Amino acid sequence: MQNFTYVNATSIEQVPSLLGRSWDDAVVMAGGTDLLGEMKDFAAVPRRVVNLKSIEGLDYIRQDDAALSIGALTTLTDVLNHDAVSKDYTVLNQAVSVIASPQIRNMATLAGNILQRPRCWYYRSEDFPCLKKGGARCYAVGGVNTYHAIFGSGPSYIVHPSDAAPALMALGATVKIHGPRGGNEVVLDDFFTLPEMNIRRENILRPNEIVTELTIPKPEANSKGMYLKVRERDSIDFALVSLAAQMTVVNGTCERASLVFGGVAPVPWRAIEAERYLQGRRITESRAESAAEAAVEDAKPMPHNGYKVEIAKNLVRQAVMALAA
Amino acid sequence: MADRHDEARPDESSQSKNKTGTRFTRRGFLKGAGAGAVTAAVAPAILVSEAGKAAAQETEGVMSATVTLDVNGQSHNVEVEARTTLADALRDRLEITGPKVVCDRGECGACTVAMDGKLVFSCMTLAMDAQGRKIETVEGLADGDNLHPLQEAFIEKDALMCGFCTPGFLMSSKALLDANGDPTPEEVREGLSGNICRCGTYPHVFEAVTSAAEKMRKGG
Numbered sequence: 084m085q086n087f088t089y090v091n092a093t094s095i096e097q098v099p100s101l102l103g104r105s106w107d108d109a110v111v112m113a114g115g116t117d118l119l120g121e122m123k124d125f126a127a128v129p130r131r132v133v134n135l136k137s138i139e140g141l142d143y144i145r146q147d148d149a150a151l152s153i154g155a156l157t158t159l160t161d162v163l164n165h166d167a168v169s170k171d172y173t174v175l176n177q178a179v180s181v182i183a184s185p186q187i188r189n190m191a192t193l194a195g196n197i198l199q200r201p202r203c204w205y206y207r208s209e210d211f212p213c214l215k216k217g218g219a220r221c222y223a224v225g226g227v228n229t230y231h232a233i234f235g236s237g238p239s240y241i242v243h244p245s246d247a248a249p250a251l252m253a254l255g256a257t258v259k260i261h262g263p264r265g266g267n268e269v270v271l272d273d274f275f276t277l278p279e280m281n282i283r284r285e286n287i288l289r290p291n292e293i294v295t296e297l298t299i300p301k302p303e304a305n306s307k308g309m310y311l312k313v314r315e316r317d318s319i320d321f322a323l324v325s326l327a328a329q330m331t332v333v334n335g336t337c338e339r340a341s342l343v344f345g346g347v348a349p350v351p352w353r354a355i356e357a358e359r360y361l362q363g364r365r366i367t368e369s370r371a372e373s374a375a376e377a378a379v380e381d382a383k384p385m386p387h388n389g390y391k392v393e394i395a396k397n398l399v400r401q402a403v404m405a406l407a408a
Numbered sequence: 409m410a411d412r413h414d415e416a417r418p419d420e421s422s423q424s425k426n427k428t429g430t431r432f433t434r435r436g437f438l439k440g441a442g443a444g445a446v447t448a449a450v451a452p453a454i455l456v457s458e459a460g461k462a463a464a465q466e467t468e469g470v471m472s473a474t475v476t477l478d479v480n481g482q483s484h485n486v487e488v489e490a491r492t493t494l495a496d497a498l499r500d501r502l503e504i505t506g507p508k509v510v511c512d513r514g515e516c517g518a519c520t521v522a523m524d525g526k527l528v529f530s531c532m533t534l535a536m537d538a539q540g541r542k543i544e545t546v547e548g549l550a551d552g553d554n555l556h557p558l559q560e561a562f563i564e565k566d567a568l569m570c571g572f573c574t575p576g577f578l579m580s581s582k583a584l585l586d587a588n589g590d591p592t593p594e595e596v597r598e599g600l601s602g603n604i605c606r607c608g609t610y611p612h613v614f615e616a617v618t619s620a621a622e623k624m625r626k627g628g
């Protein structure tokens with residue numbers, strides 16, 4: 084890891100001025116569990132690192148009748164142990180419970196989790212100056228693409244590695260951003276961006292902006308959620324495919340369905356066709372099957388990752404039947 | 409060179425004319441450009457001069473410093489670089505070598521220590537961030553010549569082969585039992601899921617933790 088200048092930020096307002104015009108100038112660090120790995124692999128070589136942990140009061144979970152607000156620096160362990168999260172936000176609770184290991188969850192923050200960088204092995208290897216790092220080509224094309232995307236990709240084929248992001252997106256969460264001109268808020272659906280917009284980044288955040296909070300509207304009282312994750316080993320591992328599902332089913336009829344995949348696209352991937360298909364319909368085995376087909380209609384698997392399509396279908400089928408039961 | 413991202417995102421004024429802000433997101437992608445896509449928020453472009461001026465006024469930060477590390481109740485002053493991890497500071501500077509560095513990426517657990525009572529990977533923690541925190545390593549587990557019940561149980565149950573993973577497992581086991589004196593086998597596995605043993609001693613480790621828990625409950 085290249086040495087850098089380390090600054091302890093003391094307030095949210097101060098941060099934009101500590102950051103720079105480009106990601107090489109400066110980056111922020113929260114738990115550091117992703118950033119330090121990136122820096123050790125020379126995927127990120129910032130001149131300055133701005134520590135957010137030194138800012139007081141960014142670590143909180145507040146609940147009111149309408150929403151849950153989670154400060155950017157809240158650790159995954161604190162999210163996991165929060166009563167309201169386990170009671171009313173099942174899909175988030177389940178997603179966080181399968182992230183990495185106790186040590187990582189103690190260190191990692193919720194905002195850091197949704198902002199973590201790709202795990203593409205070419206990206207994480209110093210030997211491959213790929214498009215995402217400003218190079219000339221994508222090594223996953225024509226290379227080994229077992230863990231790459233089946234949706235929404237090109238010219239980069241990364242998958243978004245976060246487990247919390249699909250869950251938050253399924254719940255309709257918004258993210259608060261603070262920049263040089265103050266704050267604004269955006270729904271997660273509009274926060275993440277595909278490589279064709281900006282191949283170097285995975286969301287709309289600029290080099291001098293930070294995330295300060297995630298706000299999750301309270302799910303309808305009669306809705307239910309769950310997170311399904313398929314991985315290679317059964318302990319610490321990123322998702323091959325995961326599905327965050329939140330559904331309102333009344334007397335066997337689906338009133339609302341929110342289905343978001345992890346591990347299949349450069350962003351948490353909303354299965355819009357499947358959601359549309361389910362809305363207003365009675366849930367039966369064959370409807371669940373058709374929804375699963377609809378979910379993968381647009382899939383464009385690469386030579387080594389066709390297996391993800393089958394897993395994705397299975398997860399939709401499984402979640403729809405479980406949440407309708 | 410200007411970051412591509414700066415160009416990629418429309419600023420406020422161009423955005424009202426050209427609503428491409430969400431075109432490349434999943435929703436915008438499906439809706440098509442400009443088809444009434446709601447751009448919930450697109451932050452304004454920064455003004456170079458403004459950012460430049462502000463930055464000059466701010467603290468510049470440090471590339472190295474002397475930090476005070478409180479390890480197992482003892483205070484140590486050590487000069488570190490910004491990039492020095494807690495694992496490297498402990499091992500290379502203070503010769504506290506219980507925490508091992510195997511993967512150096514947060515994957516194996518060999519470098520596990522407790523910081524202010526919380527289990528963390530010292531390979532993914534900056535030494536500067538450990539300043540003023542209470543750090544516990546495996547060296548602090550025994551009480552003088554009296555081994556901790558977990559250490560006794562690891563020996564008794566033959567829970568190590570090469571032993572490289574053992575300090576990490578001991579720290580995780582201790583944190584587990586501190587929080588839960590009577591864990592189920594499932595809870596033991598989950599509690600130790602951040603630690604990897606390449607010699608495959610897991611069954612013996614789980615047995616040792618369960619047996620130590622029992623002993624500790626009985627006050628032994």
Ligand SMILES: Cc1cc2nc3c(=O)[nH]c(=O)nc-3n(C[C@H](O)[C@H](O)[C@H](O)COP(=O)(O)OP(=O)(O)OC[C@H]3O[C@@H](n4cnc5c(N)ncnc54)[C@H](O)[C@@H]3O)c2cc1C
Nearest residue numbers: 113114115116117118183191192195196198245246294514
């Ligand atoms: C062995 C291992 C296994 C893992 N397994 C999983 C898994 O199964 N599922 C999963 O979801 N994740 C997994 N992860 C990733 C882990 O969850 C992330 O590293 C962690 O959540 C990142 O949070 P952090 O606070 O440590 O972020 P940091 O490492 O501090 O930051 C991550 C990135 O976000 C930026 N950032 C952080 N906070 C902010 C902010 N408030 N505003 C703007 N930018 C910010 C940083 O600049 C950096 O680019 C794993 C990681 C490891 C090492």
Ligand code: SF4
Nearest residue numbers: 203205213221239240
């Ligand atoms: S998929 Fe993206 S990150 Fe991976 S090699 Fe291709 S361009 Fe680089």
Ligand code: FES
Nearest residue numbers: 510512516517531
């Ligand atoms: S050396 Fe720190 S987790 Fe492997």
Ligand code: FES
Nearest residue numbers: 569571605606607
């Ligand atoms: S005993 Fe050898 S790695 Fe665990």
